Structures are given as C-alpha cells and as structure tokens.
Amino acid sequence: MSLSKVKLIAFDLDGTLLHSVPDLTIGVDAAVQALGYPPITEEQVSHWVGNGVEILLSRAICRSITVSEDLDRDELAKGREVFNKTYAECGHKKSHLYPKVKSTLETLHSKGYKLAVVTNKPSQFVPEILQQQGIEHLFSDVIGGEDFPVRKPDPIALNWLLEKYQLTSDEMLMVGDSKHDIQAAKNANCPSFALTYGYNHGKPISSANPDFVADQLSELLTLLA
Numbered sequence: 623m624s625l626s627k628v629k630l631i632a633f634d635l636d637g638t639l640l641h642s643v644p645d646l647t648i649g650v651d652a653a654v655q656a657l658g659y660p661p662i663t664e665e666q667v668s669h670w671v672g673n674g675v676e677i678l679l680s681r682a683i684c685r686s687i688t689v690s691e692d693l694d695r696d697e698l699a700k701g702r703e704v705f706n707k708t709y710a711e712c713g714h715k716k717s718h719l720y721p722k723v724k725s726t727l728e729t730l731h732s733k734g735y736k737l738a739v740v741t742n743k744p745s746q747f748v749p750e751i752l753q754q755q756g757i758e759h760l761f762s763d764v765i766g767g768e769d770f771p772v773r774k775p776d777p778i779a780l781n782w783l784l785e786k787y788q789l790t791s792d793e794m795l796m797v798g799d800s801k802h803d804i805q806a807a808k809n810a811n812c813p814s815f816a817l818t819y820g821y822n823h824g825k826p827i828s829s830a831n832p833d834f835v836a837d838q839l840s841e842l843l844t845l846l847a
Contacts (some may be wrong), residue, residue, distance in 0.1 A: 623813055623833050625845055627792045631730060632780060634798035635741035635748065636671060637820030639723050639839075640755065642743075643668045644716035649709035650682050653701035659683060669824045672800045674742040674767045679705060687823055706744075714751050720819065722840040724757055729843060731760045738763040738783055742773040742802070775805035780812060797842065801830035815842055 636642045647667045654662060662682055670681040679701045680689040731737060737760055741748060745766025752758035763786075765779045772778055784794060796807035799820020804827070807814035816832035817839060828835055834845060 625795060625813060627790075628735070628795045628813075628846065630736040630738065630783060630787060630789060630794045631842075632738045632740045632783060632794060632796050634774075634796075634800070634803045634820075635739055635743055635751070637799035637822075638720075638797060638803070638817055639727075639739075639757075640717055640719055640751065642714070642717040642751075643671065643821070645709065645712050645714050646671060646678070648712045648716075649705040650679060652708040653679055653704040654682050656704045657683065657697055657701050668821050671821045672742065672802055672823065674773050675705060675744050676702065706746075709747065714747075714754060717751065717755075719755050719757070720817075720839065722838055724755070726840045726843060727757055727760045730846075733846075735846075736762050736787065738765065740765045740774065740779045740783075740796070740806075742767045745769050773802075775802045775809060777806050777810035780806055780810035784810065784812075797839070799827060801825075801827070804830040804832045807832075815845070 633639055643664050647664045650667055651662050670678050670687060679698060680693055681687055683693065684690050727737060739761050743766055745768045748764055748766045749758065763783060767773050770778045780796065784791065791811040794812045795815055796803055796812055797815045798804060799817045800822045804814045804816055814832040815834045816827040818827055818835060818837050
C-alpha cells in the first residue's frame, strides 16, 4: 500500500504520542480507593486504558477488561468526579512524549501535512497536555472523547475530518497504538499506521491487522518519503 496520497494524519494521544499511564493511574487509583476498593497498579491501567475514562474506571472497579452488567452507575459517577479532580490536580507531571515524537511531528508539519489529534481521552484535559508538551501548535484539529456522541472505533471523528477538508479516505492516515485506532481507520476506509509500544490491552498490535507496524513514530517519515 502506498501513502503517496496522504495529506492529513490523525494521531491517537495516549500510548501513541504520550506515555500517560503514570498520571492516569494516580487518578484512577484515587477514584477506586475513594469507593472502598483496593489500590491498582500502572500495569493494570496500561491493560485497561483506551476506550475513554468511563470504561477505564469501570474496568478498574470490576478488576477486569470485561465490565459487569451489574456495575453501579451512581458509584461510577462518584468515581468519575474523584478522577477528574485528582487527574487535574496532578498536573500530568509524570506524562511524557515517546522518543522522537516531537521531532517527527515538527518534520511532518514543516512538510505541509495537516495533523490532527483524535483521542478517546476526556476533551477537557487534551489542550493543556498538548500545550505542556510543546506540540499544540502543530495540530489543526484536536478531537477529544466528548466532542462527538461516540468514540473510536466508531469513525465519526475521522469522517468529520474527511468532510471538513474535502479529502478522500486514501488521503488520510490514522496513527495509533490500539485495536480501536486500527478499527476506526478500517471503518473510515483509510490506511493505518500502528505502534508497538503503546496500550493495546496487553496484546500485540499486529493482531489488529494494521496496514503498517513500527517500533517508533519516526519510521513514518521513511514511509512518507
């Protein structure tokens, strides 16, 4: 598959551009302990993250990737309040960009590619994080988890970008680390570029059948050359 037609690149955030599990763990751990549950670990959070905070908290309460149908929604709402407060207060100080992410984004931007963030992360936290990491100016669009009625793997955000810029599906590339990113790309009929180092519920990202797989984001520059 050729990427010669690509004009816009949509990036997931957590596990793709940003190693965020340490700060997410602080927020989720505070939430579950406030509800009377035992502490959780970064390893557990790394396996549960990717579908938005509500599902992440649900998995933490259930201690499983599979959420029980009997989950108390009022309890979950209380946990979400604690998470939001704690996660905001922690200041995302333990989160950091993966190697060569910033330089790769800068190179792509300088070459004229439109760059967008499409993440399931709560919308309220995304702009501040991008600003802290010094990359907010590189993106023409930033789409968070509450900006549309549904999240990835639904293609609604990707389809919106295609419509906004009047692009065909082969003119947009989705870059991510989880099966939800890859499935969103498939649902939008656009190519996908997957990274091996992120959060995919403990499973190799190759199992999601992306079009390209790489160990570092900088490898994308070679594919687009």
